[in-house]
Amino acid sequence: MNLKDLYIDFFVSKGHKQIPSAPVVPENDPSVLFNTAGMQPLIPYLMGEEHPYGTRLCDYQKCIRTNDLDNIGDTYHHTFFEMLGNWSLGDYFKKEAITWSYEFLTEVLKIPKEKLGVTIFAGNEYIKRDDEAYEIWNSLGIPEARIAAIKDNFWIAGETGPCGPDSEMFYFRSNDEVPEYFDPDDERWVEIWNDVFMQYYKHEDGSITELPKKNVDTGMGLERVVTILEGLTDNYASSVWSDIIKVIEEVSNKPYIGNEESMRIIADHLRTAVFISADPSGIKPSNTDQGYILRRLIRRAIRHAKKLNIDINSNWEEKIALAIMNKYKKYYSEIEQNQDVVLEVLKNEKIKFNRTLEKGLKEFEKITSNLNENILDKDLAFRLYDTYGFPIELTEELAREKGIQVDIEGFKEKFKAHQELSRAGSTQKFKGGLAGNGEIETRYHTATHLLNAALKKVVGPDVHQKGSNITVDRMRFDFSCDHKLSDIEKQEAENLVNKWINDSIDVVCTEMKKEDAIKSGAECMFIEKYPDVVTVYSIGDISKELCGGPHVKNTSEIGKFKIVKEEASSAGVRRIKAVIE
Numbered sequence: 001m002n003l004k005d006l007y008i009d010f011f012v013s014k015g016h017k018q019i020p021s022a023p024v025v026p027e028n029d030p031s032v033l034f035n036t037a038g039m040q041p042l043i044p045y046l047m048g049e050e051h052p053y054g055t056r057l058c059d060y061q062k063c064i065r066t067n068d069l070d071n072i073g074d075t076y077h078h079t080f081f082e083m084l085g086n087w088s089l090g091d092y093f094k095k096e097a098i099t100w101s102y103e104f105l106t107e108v109l110k111i112p113k114e115k116l117g118v119t120i121f122a123g124n125e126y127i128k129r130d131d132e133a134y135e136i137w138n139s140l141g142i143p144e145a146r147i148a149a150i151k152d153n154f155w156i157a158g159e160t161g162p163c164g165p166d167s168e169m170f171y172f173r174s175n176d177e178v179p180e181y182f183d184p185d186d187e188r189w190v191e192i193w194n195d196v197f198m199q200y201y202k203h204e205d206g207s208i209t210e211l212p213k214k215n216v217d218t219g220m221g222l223e224r225v226v227t228i229l230e231g232l233t234d235n236y237a238s239s240v241w242s243d244i245i246k247v248i249e250e251v252s253n254k255p256y257i258g259n260e261e262s263m264r265i266i267a268d269h270l271r272t273a274v275f276i277s278a279d280p281s282g283i284k285p286s287n288t289d290q291g292y293i294l295r296r297l298i299r300r301a302i303r304h305a306k307k308l309n310i311d312i313n314s315n316w317e318e319k320i321a322l323a324i325m326n327k328y329k330k331y332y333s334e335i336e337q338n339q340d341v342v343l344e345v346l347k348n349e350k351i352k353f354n355r356t357l358e359k360g361l362k363e364f365e366k367i368t369s370n371l372n373e374n375i376l377d378k379d380l381a382f383r384l385y386d387t388y389g390f391p392i393e394l395t396e397e398l399a400r401e402k403g404i405q406v407d408i409e410g411f412k413e414k415f416k417a418h419q420e421l422s423r424a425g426s427t428q429k430f431k432g433g434l435a436g437n438g439e440i441e442t443r444y445h446t447a448t449h450l451l452n453a454a455l456k457k458v459v460g461p462d463v464h465q466k467g468s469n470i471t472v473d474r475m476r477f478d479f480s481c482d483h484k485l486s487d488i489e490k491q492e493a494e495n496l497v498n499k500w501i502n503d504s505i506d507v508v509c510t511e512m513k514k515e516d517a518i519k520s521g522a523e524c525m526f527i528e529k530y531p532d533v534v535t536v537y538s539i540g541d542i543s544k545e546l547c548g549g550p551h552v553k554n555t556s557e558i559g560k561f562k563i564v565k566e567e568a569s570s571a572g573v574r575r576i577k578a579v580i581e
Contacts, residue, residue: 003226004060004331007084010104011058014096016086019051019059021332024080025281025290027468027548033290034064034276038085039196039217044548045089046162046198046215052511052533055091060084060222062275062332066293072268073261075234079297080272082222090213097195097216098136101169105193109229113141115172117182117189121165122149126208127200130165137167146182155196155217162198162211169193171228192228193220236264244271247323251316252308262304269301270317270346274324277345278338281467284570285349291570298349299389302357312354317346353389360388364398371404378410385415442550443558443580444475446507446539447497450555451477451576452523453543454496458489464523466573474564474579481574485566494578497561504556505540512536514546522546 008018022041024034035041038061045051061083071077088097105111118137123129129149137147156163172178174188182189198215200208227238236245237256244267245256256263276283276294285295302312310316321342329336367380376399384390392411399406448468455463459481467478485493514534518524522536524546537551538544552558559580569575 003222003229004082004084006108007060007104007220008058010108011056011086011100014056014100016056016058017053019053019057021059021061023279023281023334024062024064024275025279025283025467033066033293035061036063036065037061038063038083038219039087041548042087042217044550046087046217048213049548049550051089052535055089056087057089058084058086060331064272064276064293069296073265075236075264076224076227077268078223078235079268080275084220084222086216086218088216090215093199093214093216094132094195094197095136097197097218098133098167099140101193101195101218102137102140102142105169109225111171111229114178116142117146117148117170117172117184118142119148119150119153119168119170119184121153121167122151124151124154127154127165130167130197133165133167133197145180148182148184150184155198156202160202160204162215163200163202163208164196164198164214166194166196169195173228173233190224190228192225194218234260236260236267241267243327244320244323247320248308251314251319252305252310254308259308262307265304266301266308266320269297270320271324273297273301273346274321274328274335274342275332277342278325278332278334280334282570282573284345285352286570294345295349298346299353299356302350302353303389303394312350315347317350318343321346356388360384360390361398363388364390364395368399368402368404374403375405375407378407378414381406381408381411382414382418385411386418438472440472440580441470442552444470446551446555447558447561447578447580448475448477449537449539449543449545449547449551450497450500450558450561451493451578452479452545453500453539454493455479455481457496458492459485466569474577477576477578478569478573479576480572482572484568485574485576490563490566490576493576494561494563500539500542501555501558501561503540504554505542506554507551508538509551510536510538517546520544 012018022035026032026035026040032040038059039046041061042057051057062080063083064080066079068077069079072079105116106113120133120137121127121130134147134149138144153166153168154163155166168191170182170184170189171192172188173190176188179186196217198217199211201211202208223235223238223240226240227233227235230238232238235241245263248263248266249256252259273294276290281290283290283294285291285298301317305316306312325335325339325342364384367384368376376395381392381395384395385392392406392408396406396408448465448470452463452465462480464480465477466480469476511533512520514532517534517536520536522544534546535548536544537547539555561578562581563576563578565577567575
């Protein structure tokens with residue numbers, strides 16, 4: 001049986017309700033471009049909002065992380081991955097969470113306890129060592145020598161908010177004799193699961209207090225665990241990837257052995273591109289945000305396809321994408337629903353990049369024919385990388401044919417500076433508020449409902465929300481529309497929103513079955529992500545939407561609404577930026 005099914009069946013037997021995976025592009029979360037962990041879509045509920053499915057939840061969540069993009073090609077990094085998780089929202093706590101983790105690993109997955117090691121929180125100047133977790137693990141049969149106390153075993157989403165100690169589980173992935181003592185720094189020990197115990201709250205002044213309602217958040221990486229269960233050390237040799245790699249072998253007419261790096265990159269990047277392209281948010285390759293990541297993934301896959309001498313003008317990418325979609329459509333309905341969209345995105349970007357590649361080759365010829373010395377400096381090498389998508393390996397190879405040296409060290413310095421700049425930007429984006437459910441964000445979020453309703457009246461009933469992004473400084477709202485809004489339309493929409501704010505209308509939250517919510521006329525952006533029982537927010541007879549919150553209690557709390565910009569977002573989609581004064 002598939003690991004996803006085993007996991008869900010086990011936790012359902014422990015009284016959990018399965019919830020659907022959220023889309024890979026988060027809704028109303030400016031902190032990250034993609035959902036990066038299983039817990040991320042559940043933050044409002046971990047912060048105290050009631051979940052319509054109750055207090056015990058489990059799921060498998062689609063996740064995308066781009067911070068390790070340049071490491072893809074080794075045996076264990078992935079851009080897209082699936083995270084298995086179970087949660088307690090103020091229900092059970094450490095004893096049940098740890099006991100069930102141990103039971104699933106040893107009884108369902110049949111992992112020998114001799115191959116398990118665990119970590120607990122060692123404590124700091126504010127919080128004592130997690131002796132409770134230690135005692136539970138020890139009582140289950142994990143000896144003291146296999147329990148390591150670590151200072152870093154403490155989780156918090158941002159600078160403040162719910163936080164607490166965590167306990168990680170490790171598997172000894174080696175044919176060597178298992179050491180008596182568990183050393184988490186020994187690379188033969190691989191982390192497979194993490195239980196986070198949210199029992200504290202960190203305040204803005206740095207003080208930490210006990211939470212009255214304690215939560216449990218757990219996460220297990222599917223790809224890594226499958227590899228371990230199958231007795232392998234290369235994730236890409238596991239059953240998660242074997243059928244996809246087989247297609248790459250067929251289209252390249254080359255074996256995996258000897259061509260591992262390029263085949264791993266193609267498999268990983270195209271799998272991620274399939275999930276981004278199939279997402280209900282309608283992301284297309286572009287030069288900004290999620291679209292930039294999508295473009296970069298597809299183009300890097302194409303470069304490695306060329307390294308394998310695959311005929312780029314053939315339908316190679318379609319064959320690989322179909323293998324990926326056939327594998328995942330049983331679990332994620334959007335894969336099958338948007339199959340044609342995915343194939344079109346991949347094909348169009350392939351055609352565009354082929355043109356760029358040709359331009360880059362011409363640029364390379366031009367640059368190298370005008371060199372005063374027999375060396376390609378770091379600025380020119382980086383320009384080929386940044387503007388034309390040339391990997392340094394390709395530049396080196398082309399230069400070698402001409403007897404030209406490349407300033408590799410200089411290029412690496414520029415590349416490192418570029419990476420640090422990108423990561424700094426990502427850090428700022430992260431600090432923008434993964435748990436950004438503060439008063440200002442709440443006001444902006446409710447304003448998106450009013451703007452959606454206003455645009456339906458001013459522009460037409462076919463207007464639908466296509467995405468939003470909220471920070472403490474502004475809101476961004478994407479909507480379906482085939483024309484640039486006139487000044488009159490913008491003013492009318494703004495006036496309507498402000499009228500409804502001034503009318504002091506109550507915002508009412510009700511729970512109902514999803515099918516009843518849809519029948520009642522409630523609007524929803526990502527219908528697939530919602531469970532069978534949903535929360536519906538109504539603002540008088542103006543707006544009714546399925547939503548996870550947060551919202552103000554009355555529209556008068558929002559403040560004065562002002563549209564500052566209206567522009568194109570993508571084909572058939574417009575974008576409004578607005579502020580609350």
